[in-house]
Amino acid sequence: MKPVQPVGTRVLGPLAPDELDRIDAWWRAANYLSVGQIYLMDNPLLREPLRPEHVKPRLLGHWGTTPGLTFVYAHLNRAIRDRDLSMMYVIGPGHGGPGIVAAAYLDGTYTETYPEIAQDEDGLRRLFRQFSFPGGIPSHVAPETPGSIHEGGELGYALSHAYGAAFDNPDLVVACVVGDGEAETGPLATSWHSNKFLDPRRDGAVLPVLHLNGYKIANPTVLARIPETELLSLLRGYGHTPYVVAGDDPAEMHQAFAATLERCLDEIRDIQQEARGGGRVERRPWPMIVLRTPKGWTGPQEVDGQRIEGYWRSHQVPFADARGNESHRRILEDWLRGYRPEELFDGAGAPVPAIRDLHPAGGRRMSAIPHANGGLLLRDLELPDFTAYAVPVETPGTGAVEATRVLGTFLRDVMARNADRFRLFSPDENNSNRLQDVLEVTDRAWNAETLPYDDHLAPDGRVMEILSEHTCEGWLEGYLLTGRHGLFSCYEAFVHVIDSMFNQHAKWLKTTNQIPWRRPIASLNYLLTSHVWRQDHNGFSHQDPGFIDHVVNKKSDVIRVYLPPDANCLLSVADHCLRSRQYVNVIVAGKQPALQYLDMDSAVEHCTKGIGIWDWASSDGNEEPDVVMACAGDVPTMETLAAVDLLHGFFPDLRIRVVNVVDLMRLQDHREHPHGLSDADFDALFTRDRPVIFAYHGYPWLIHRLTYRRTNHDNMHVRGYKEEGTTTTPFDMTVLNQVDRFDLAIDVIDRVPGLQAHAGQAREWLRNRLIEHRRYIREHGEDLPEVRHWQWQQGAGPRLTTEQPSTRTPEG
Incomplete structure (x- = not known):
């Protein structure tokens, strides 16, 4: 393993020797803490030789991307402090969680947020032990991590999240690290175009850092393996001016990155000042950085004769048996001691002042910036009175x-x-x-x-x-x-x-x-x-x-x-x-x-309840209904009411209750969802034993899933979308999926006890209308006039005879 050497003072660049030493020490400390989080559960400062019980029994986490992330973080700290910037840090390689947790710990934010993780030896022990450990924290840059708005468990969204943060935040710079694995995803590839939607007068800026470390879990990455001229042409085509920082020598890399970062921030400042000067806004290329570093930088070069640093084997845990394998344990100890922790932490285990005080102050710390805890900045919307936009409804269903x-x-x-x-x-x-x-x-x-x-x-x-x-x-x-x-x-x-x-x-x-x-x-x-x-x-x-x-x-x-x-x-x-x-x-x-069905007052009342009986469409009065016609969704509601209209015409004394659902989660048990109805409330609407014909907007089995515990679930018959469709008329879509008014009315006839014996003519009429519908749309290309022009008129449906037989069931 190549030891991490002192950076020295030989390399020229914008960093003075003492500043170079301090940034490098911060970086070494962050890397030390990152490795410790992945591997250790005790002996956090190596005050004694590493023993098996000091190593976690299950090793979880990702090392490969982490040193690059901590490297960028160290330099952003310097820029924030020197320029008094408001800056966020969004990372696509969210598996680099140990590095960002380490940075928040060195910033002091982590201890402020979690006082039990103090800046001392016991705090370090707790910091290490909690990482990817039962009862602890995830391995990603998760919500538990101060300064995060983005958990990178799934790749592809870092850049779009960064631009979303920059919109309407004119003083904010969002530094966004894009991993080269993430860069292969479709969402990330498209999000490079976000710069065409950024207004430099009113919005903040995004500084992308494309981190090319060459490998994903077990394969090389595309952008790391194409010629640099091709890569830079691609990035320029996206509307960026790319600057490359590449290498593995820490001193050279620190100076090169510091110089490049200065140039990028100067360009961002110039673009914004020009745009905010009051003249015409001409889109200019925004700067970005291409950072090439070895995967698993500063880690072991080889383990058991297999390449680690600069190869995919460093992606996660570079070697996995440090507890049971003495050779691996020696490698781990050498690796950790190579960061020279005795220079980084004092006798009590706290970061030495040169490291502890390197970060910006207060809310300028990227781990403490209020934007990353957006609720702190949230202001209520100034909403107009929505009732002023009401649609007049004199008669329901018109x-x-x-x-x-x-x-x-x-x-x-x-x-x-x-x-x-x-x-x-x-x-x-x-x-x-x-x-x-x-x-x-x-x-x-x-x-x-x-x-x-x-x-x-x-x-x-x-x-x-x-x-x-x-x-x-x-x-x-x-x-x-x-x-x-x-x-x-x-x-x-x-x-x-x-x-x-x-x-x-x-x-x-x-x-x-x-x-x-x-x-x-x-x-x-x-x-x-x-x-x-x-x-x-x-x-x-x-x-x-x-x-x-x-x-x-x-x-x-x-x-x-x-x-x-x-x-x-x-x-x-x-x-x-x-x-x-x-x-x-x-x-x-x-x-x-x-x-339209409800005037504004009725709509507010109905939506406040989330579910309710539409008395104006029902005919059950204060009695138990013969059937409940339920509906959720605009088209299913119309078809339900049209079916009710038909049934009122066929069977004037049939007691129908119409229940409309606005808030779908009202159907669920109140023990499962805070909006759910109690069993008593549900039964009051849907009865305990009467058939329920439910016309639903979506897939019908969801209604069954939400109501399976209910007393009357066995009597609930749901119609909805069942994967039947084509380019056709609106009503034909409902017919294809049997959620149309004719099929709903037939369903009532078939489900209400005693009704079918008196409904032969009605059923035949409904079937004939379905046949006529099919013939009509194929000849005319539009729905039947009675469908196209239908509006609600209770009891105006067809009457087949001058005197209908009673539909009262024996129990009714």
Whole structure:
């Protein structure tokens, strides 16, 4: 193993000899603490020879990327202190957790946050023992790590998170380390384009550091193996001026990186000053650094004759049997002693003053910067009164209103009142989703070429549109995590692109709910539209309501799902979601013209309850119903009411109860979800023994999953999307999936005891209408007039005879 030598004073550069020595000592200390976290559970300062019991029985963690991360951190500390910068540190290689924990410990933030991890020998013992240990902390840069907004357990999102943090933070510089493994992911590759959406007048800056250490878990990385001219051409094509720092000699690397960092920060300052001088904003290339270092830098060169430093074997734990293998244990001890801990820590085990005082002060420390605990900076939105945007509803089930267009007028005024803390994010779908009214008060963010006939493009625009769900999601997450608010609108079928990003954010929220020092942040709000039931010019590829199923897998204290049936309910739900904290809110609402059911007062009452009986559509009075017709979602609600209308015409004395669900989680047991109904409340709505015909927006088995514990679950018959679809008429989509009014009415006939014996003519009529529907759409290309023009008129459905037989069942 090549020992870590003193850096000396021979190499010329911006660092004076004493400053060079101090930065190198800080770096050695951070690396020592990183190795200790991975391997040791006792003897943290090697005050005695290393024995088996000093080594953890299970070795977990990642070394390979860590020394590069601590190297960058040391130099950023110097720049912050010298320039009085406000700087965040976002790292893509989140497996480098031991390095960032070590940095926060050396900064003093870790002890301030966790007083039991003191800056002494016992604190070091606790620091080492807790890492990747039962009852301790994860191996990633997790929510438990001060200064983090990004857990790198999944790669690809560091750069988009960094830009999200920089938007509307004009004084912030976000240093973002991109690992060369991460750089191979699609989300990361696209997020390089974020610089075309950054306004240097109003936003902060992002300084990417592409860390090329050559290997992933067991393979070389692409960007480390292409010619440097090709790599630099690629990065210049992305809109950056790349500067390369490469080598393995610490003295040379310290001086080279310090000089390069100075140049990059000067360029950032110049770009911002020029833009903020009041003239026209011309996009200039932003600086970035390409840092080439050996993987596992400063670690063992070989173990058991196999290459370690500079090779993939250093990626995780370079050798795994230091407890049971004496030879490995000697290598580990030599490795740790090579950092010369006696120079780094005093007799009590605290970092020596030259290291302990190297960091910036207070909130300038990257581990303590308030932006990384965004709830500290969060300010409430100034929201207009959503009831002022109400759609008049004189008669339920009439009109033809685009619900999301109504929401767009509300969001327009939200944007106008919150120009420094609210943005809309959408993958090229803002106008398609009927939210274009927001463009009356802002433009689309755009800092690339603009042609004279382009529509609403400007560097200071606040509508964030790029045809990448990953990038939009990453921007929004970074924006929220640093204390702002936003909304992501997306086609329902394609929000699945960010399934795993949602996973990570939901896990972050779940974990931070259990960390007292993490302050609540604004909720992540999704508006899913262009949904499964209205794909008028698209087809099967655009039909998938399954994101809801994915969301409800997460912890109940984090997720909420709303299915407002009309525009006024959508306004009420949106206002609630924008005010909320620490949730993921999923709102599903159609953008096509649709019937309206509730005036604003009724909508607020209904949405506040989340579920309720629609008396105006029901015929059970104060009696037990013969059947419950339940619905969730705008199109299923319309089809349910149309079926009820038919049944009222066929069977005037049939007692029907209509239950509409806005808050999907109301269906779950109250012991499983805080919004869940008690059994008594659920039975009061759905009865204990009567058939329930439930028309649901998504996959029907989710309703069964949410209600399986309920007394009347065996009588619950759910209809929803069952993977039948094509490019067809709106009503035909419901017919293909048997959630249409005719099939729902037939279901009632078949399920209500005693009804089928009196319903032969009604059933035949309904079947004939399904046949006529199929013939009509193939001849005319549109739905039957009775379907297209249907509005609610209770009891106006077809009557087959002048006198209907009684449908009272013996028990009724």
